[in-house]
Amino acid sequence: MAQDNKRRDILTVEGLKAYYQMSYFGVDREVRAVDDITMTVRRNEIYGIAGESSSGKTSFIKVLAAALRPPFRVVAGSVKYDFSSGPVDVADATDAQIEAIRWRHLSYIMQGSMSVLNPVRRIGRTFEDFAARPLGLRGKAFEERVVSHLEKLKLPADVLRAYPHELSGGMRQRVTIGLATVCRPEFIIADEPTTALDVVVQKEVLSLIRDVQQEMGSSVVFVTHDMSVHANMADRVGIIYAGRLVEEGPTRQMFFAPKHPYTAHLVASLPRIGDTTQRPALEGRPPSLAAPPSGCRFHPRCPLAIDKCKTDVPPLQTVAPDHRTACWRWQDVQPLVSPHAAHGVMA
Amino acid sequence: MTTLLNVDNVSKTFAMGGLLSRKTTAAVQNASFSLAAETPEIFTIIGESGSGKTTLARMILGLETPTTGSITFRGKPVGGATKVERMAFMAAVQPVFQNPFEAFNPLKQIDRYLESTARTFLGLKDRTAVERAMDEALQTVGLSLAEVKGRYPHEMSGGQLQRAAIARALIPNPPLLIADEPVSMVDASLRMSIVNLLKALRDDFGVSVIYITHDLATAYYISNRLIIMQRGRIVEMGDARTVLENPEHPYSRLLKASVLSTEDAGDGKLATNPDMVALATRLATAPGGQLVSRPDGRLVRVYEPV
Structure with missing residues (x-):
């Protein structure tokens, strides 16, 4: 069984703590952006990560992508990948080890397509910069490989001769997806790849990412604060709040049977066409990661909070198959939307 | 019934390129609608990027002049002819922008924006009166002066900052x-x-809102x-529901x-019917067409059969 699990999981994160540690004029400051996260990502699945801005989700994926720069450091824990080329723990890998897996095995789709692509270099040159070395191809062979890959993304070969500003937002985002997937990586991290896009284009780009993922059999960690994207993309969803994983489970259950009040709120606050009942908004602001609240970090905003929540940190416990939550009162969390009601409204 | 804002057959074209290779882009074509003064409402403009919705908003704010057509606010052309008229117009029609982090100067405290708005548009001199006006506007949006005073944009969350931006817009008590x-x-x-x-704001304070979104x-x-x-043309207009x-x-x-709907969460339905996309794309460049009213009160653009 243990052997099975090992083969099933491509990424195992255990007790990961990563802090921004700064020291100015003898005053130490510590921002606990990632505080004790334990999770796994399986082969061939899309794992959605949701959270507000300043919840630490971007810091978390920086660790996953092995893109740490001081003052951001891994303080404890491990981030183990099980690639076909061999296992790597990026929490304490050497630069050479990371160089060997980057793009070939571990790849990253970034948020702003305009700031990823060099504005004064043609797309084809950018492809060379990114991918020629990891692929080990040059000249004609390299170009053929890129063109055949672009075909899969329904991009004409002409885009290689275009400058980024000549392409529309959707095309540019498809180019960045092309850059991230041209080496056929086993693990792709996508950071809000569709947040800046219009609805029609967003849907196209999302289905493209999923098609590419299914065709290559890669795993994708998909980060966005938009729960409606997770509803349609992810196999499993994890919710990050103030640097901690507060709930994780299969997408359907997260939407219709959430076991954490924060998740229940996130799902309930989504407006729908066909329903004008007053939607609740979560009051308060995300906590500061430099001085997080004691006990459960959600307690100042939580409608279910009791005295215990103020002092004791709830553990992430398994409440159903595949479904974990960190809440003392998870049995009292009511789903605020039911699948039946939602269908009734749309019918 | 008096009209608050009347947009009458407005078009805006932008010219691109040099003298010899000039191309024109029609950002907004023949847009017409009006808002009544008596019934505050939220009037929404929906469109993708490049549909001309922001250009339309900028023309209503008097930041762009329409190429043809006219926009009047309470019977007078927007923008105002003289400085006094312009100030009165700016006090009555206030903007809220997309990104609160870009709308505020990061080196300037937020209450200074509120303060200068109160001094300029309400003509207040007295410090306590200015602070009262600021506090009232902030209370409306669920903040208070004590929370905001002396804080820089980076010290507030995006939601708070956007609410502060709305509070600033509300200080001159604008009807729109x-x-x-x-x-x-x-x-x-x-x-x-x-x-x-x-x-x-609409229900309790009687403010009309032009809400631009996708x-x-x-x-x-x-x-x-x-x-x-x-693509600059109104294709459908009517009651939101x-x-x-x-x-x-x-x-x-x-x-x-x-x-993206959530009622079938986890089923992974993402496909869009390609025929729908093709038809909509073809109509974007189809010639003219005109808005025809339907029995249920909506206007829909119909095209000449090709």
Whole structure:
């Protein structure tokens, strides 16, 4: 069984703590952006990560992508990948080890397509910069490989001769997806790849990412604060709040049977066409990661909070198959939307 | 019934390129609608980027002049002819911009924006009167002067900052607020607090709002009437519920079909019917057509059969 699990999981994160540690004029400051996260990502699945801005989700994926720069450091824990080329723990890998897996095995789709692509270099040159070395191809062979890959993304070969500003937002985002997937990586991290896009284009780009993922059999960690994207993309969803994983489970259950009040709120606050009942908004602001609240970090905003929540940190416990939550009162969390009601409204 | 804002057959074209290779782009073509003064409403403009919705908003704010057609606010042309008229117009029509982090100078405390608005548009001199006006506006949006005073933009969350931006716009008690994508840069969890606020402004304070967005779900949730724009042309216009529950124009139908729904969460349905996309794209460049009214009160653009 243990052997099975090992083969099933491509990424195992255990007790990961990563802090921004700064020291100015003898005053130490510590921002606990990632505080004790334990999770796994399986082969061939899309794992959605949701959270507000300043919840630490971007810091978390920086660790996953092995893109740490001081003052951001891994303080404890491990981030183990099980690639076909061999296992790597990026929490304490050497630069050479990371160089060997980057793009070939571990790849990253970034948020702003305009700031990823060099504005004064043609797309084809950018492809060379990114991918020629990891692929080990040059000249004609390299170009053929890129063109055949672009075909899969329904991009004409002409885009290689275009400058980024000549392409529309959707095309540019498809180019960045092309850059991230041209080496056929086993693990792709996508950071809000569709947040800046219009609805029609967003849907196209999302289905493209999923098609590419299914065709290559890669795993994708998909980060966005938009729960409606997770509803349609992810196999499993994890919710990050103030640097901690507060709930994780299969997408359907997260939407219709959430076991954490924060998740229940996130799902309930989504407006729908066909329903004008007053939607609740979560009051308060995300906590500061430099001085997080004691006990459960959600307690100042939580409608279910009791005295215990103020002092004791709830553990992430398994409440159903595949479904974990960190809440003392998870049995009292009511789903605020039911699948039946939602269908009734749309019918 | 008096009209608050009347947009009459407005077009805007931009010229691109040099003298010899000049190309013109029609950003807005023959847009007409009006808002009544007596009944405050949320009027939504829906469209993708490049549909001309922001250009339309900028023309209403008097930041661009229409190429043809006219926009009047309370019977006078927007923008104002003299400096005095311009100040009166600016006090009555206030903008809220898309990204609160870009709207505020990061090196300037937020209360200084509120203060200068209060001094300029309300003509207040006395410090206590200025602070009272600031506090009242901030209370309206669920903040208080004590929370905001002396704070810089980076010390507040995106949702708070956007609410502070709305509070600033409310200081001169404007009858009309132009909100250009006020929630697209705000986290989904905070989005509803802004949208509920716009709703409360209409219901409790009688402020009309022109709400510009590409998000159909929030548009359905708060708006009374809406227009859907495609490449500068209004393709469908009418009551928000009627139009969004059963859109008629192919482009409106495509937009609705592209909204990610959550009721089948986990099923992974993402495909868009390619015929729908093709039809909507073809109509974007189809010649002319005209708005025809339907029995249920909506206007839909119909085209000459090709």
